[in-house]
Amino acid sequence: MTDSRLSGPPLPAAPDRSDILAAVTAAVDRCARRWAWQGPAGSAERWLGENGPKDLDLWYAPAPGPQTPAQAIAAALPCAVVAEAHDPRRLRHVSLAVETAAGPAVVDLSYGDLRVGPVLLAPVDDIDVDPVTHRLTGAAAVADLLVRPVLRGRLPEQSRLAEARDAWAATTPDARAALRDRLAAQLGIRVAGELVAAAGGAAPDPGLPGRARARLAALSLARRNATATWRQRRAVLPAGRSAGPLGLRTRGVVVALVGTDGSGKSTVADGLRARLQRYGFSTATAYFGMARGNLPGVGLARRLLGVPAVPADPAARPVSSPPVRGSPGADRPVSSPPARGSPGPDRPSGNPGLRRAAAWFYAAEYVWRYLSTVAPARARRRVVIVDRWVYDLRESPWPGSPAARVAERLVPSPDVLVLPDAPAELIHRRKPERPQAEQAAQQDRFRRLLAEHPARHAEVVVDTSGATADNLAPLVAAVVTAAHRSRRGPR
Structure with missing residues (x-):
């Protein structure tokens, strides 16, 4: 394993913040x-001039229709x-990150009731x-400009106040009374009174955010909200030490690339590595x-048993059944397991006992390599x-071996399974050592593998033909999403 710090090639054309702002406004319209817009006046304009991960915040009332605003934005831009x-007992929102030439830009879309955590504003x-x-x-503006920052632990700056x-x-007096009573029922009379007094012109007490945060924590752990709070833990x-480039909690991600020789795996891997490092x-x-031969003893056993270092490629063998979950790999085709005890056309005839044993050696090697x-x-x-x-262990050195299933x-x-793809004739020009028909059939089996959805988070096809202006943008977005999403969360 290596850990590169590449400067990488120049980034391809990417959306800038004005493009993102246009897509966002079109989507919510x-x-x-x-x-x-949420926050003080001019927040959107200031966001346009920033380069950091500070959110562009907006609120919307949902409308019936085939798309949500977040889905519409994702259809226009590659978003993570x-x-x-989405639990109605807490703030409902979606945060999207878009890669730009100047770094990631984040848009947070809140919808439905205006809340901070479980506190209904x-x-x-x-x-x-307007x-x-x-x-x-009205009262919603007061809640957004004053109450929201206090509940997040800070007093608003003077212009926002x-x-x-x-x-x-x-x-109106009725709307004021409704906001005061709502806050008192959730945050207590003292905190609600201090917030109303600050809205009326009194200087806010420096201890107000601490008292408000304590009431917020108590409300989050209340019986009616505890389940929703746990789901959003x-x-x-x-985030602490788990914070990623956007300041949010992240986890490690495994990205596996598959594809026939010449499909572009190395190029995609190099480009993805450079893009992610620029992302942070x-x-x-x-x-x-x-x-x-990474497992101690495997290389020696291979030499003593006479097993070739790279088993013969059975790419020309016909496929006798559709692939099963987790099938093709390491540039090898998919075939149905032959009958127990019979070499069959799909099993190599030379040294069957040694090849059976070698399959278990390789299975142990895979497990050791993953763990180490x-x-x-x-x-x-x-x-x-x-x-x-x-x-690839399904196909070699002993097709159908139970060692493959164990491994x-x-x-x-993997969290993300990636297939670099291009027309068969282009792949063959890159790697003319094998017949084009074999390469095309093998690549098609990899496409069927992705259709089975074996990855934990996403399967991504990357166009390596050169026809796509920024072919890596959807892959980068999928990886960034996987880094911020729980492994037990929805795909």
Whole structure:
């Protein structure tokens, strides 16, 4: 395994923040009943001039339709989903990260009731929006400009506090009373009174955020909210040493590349590594093909038993049944296991006993290699880019060996499975050593492998023909999403 620090080639054309802002506004205009920027006036304009991961925050009221705003944005731009919560007992939102030439840009879309965690600030039907400026007005503006930062542990800066006070002055008495009573029921009379006094012009006490945070924690752990809080624990608890480039909790990711020789695995691996390092992720690489002899004794046993270092490629053998889950790998085809005890056309006839034993040697080698190289790097929250995976053991040295099934159970599935792909004639021009028909058939079997969805998070096909302007952008987004998502979460 190696850990490269490459400067890499120049990034291809990428969206800038103005492109992202245009896509966001088009999406909420089309897919929301109404929407508003959050934060003080001019937040969107200031976000355009930033380079860091600070969010662009907006709120919207959901509308019936085939797409949510987040889905519409993802259809227009390659986005990574770096945070999401959809339980109505807490704030519901989706955070999207988009790779730009100047670094990642993050957009956070809150929807439905206006909340901070489980604290209800304003029901969705009571939220008023200026349709021209797309700014919150009335009690919702006070809640967003004053209450929200206090519940997040800080007093608002003076300009933001002044905007909150102007909104409070313009709020009707009934709306003021409703906000005061709502806050008192959740945060207690003292905290609610201090917030209302600050909105009316009183200087806020420096201890107010601490008292408000304590009430927020108590409400989060209350019986009616405990389940929802537990489900969002990755976002609720501080990220600490697990924080990634965006300041959010991340985990290690295993990315496995498969494909026939000439499909572009090495090119995609190099490009992905450079892009992720520019993004701010730590990466590592590993080789997971056969015949490297990494397990102590395997190389010696191979020489003593007379097993070739690289088993003969059975690519020309016909496929007699559809592939099963986790099938082709390491540039080898898929075939149905022959009958027990019979060499058959799919099994090599030379040294059958030795080849059966070699299959178990290789299975042990795969497990050892995963434990000694991949697992430690993943535990350090690196993105491990692996050339090939364990699926090649199904075909060699003894097709249909139970060793293949054992290895696949002991070695966890990759988080992201990647197939570099191009037209058959282009692949053959890159690697003319084998017949084009064999390469094309083999690549098609890899496509069928991805269709079985063996990966933990995503399967991605990368166009390596040169026809796609930025062929790696969807793959980068998938890897960044996997780094921010729990392994037990939805695909």
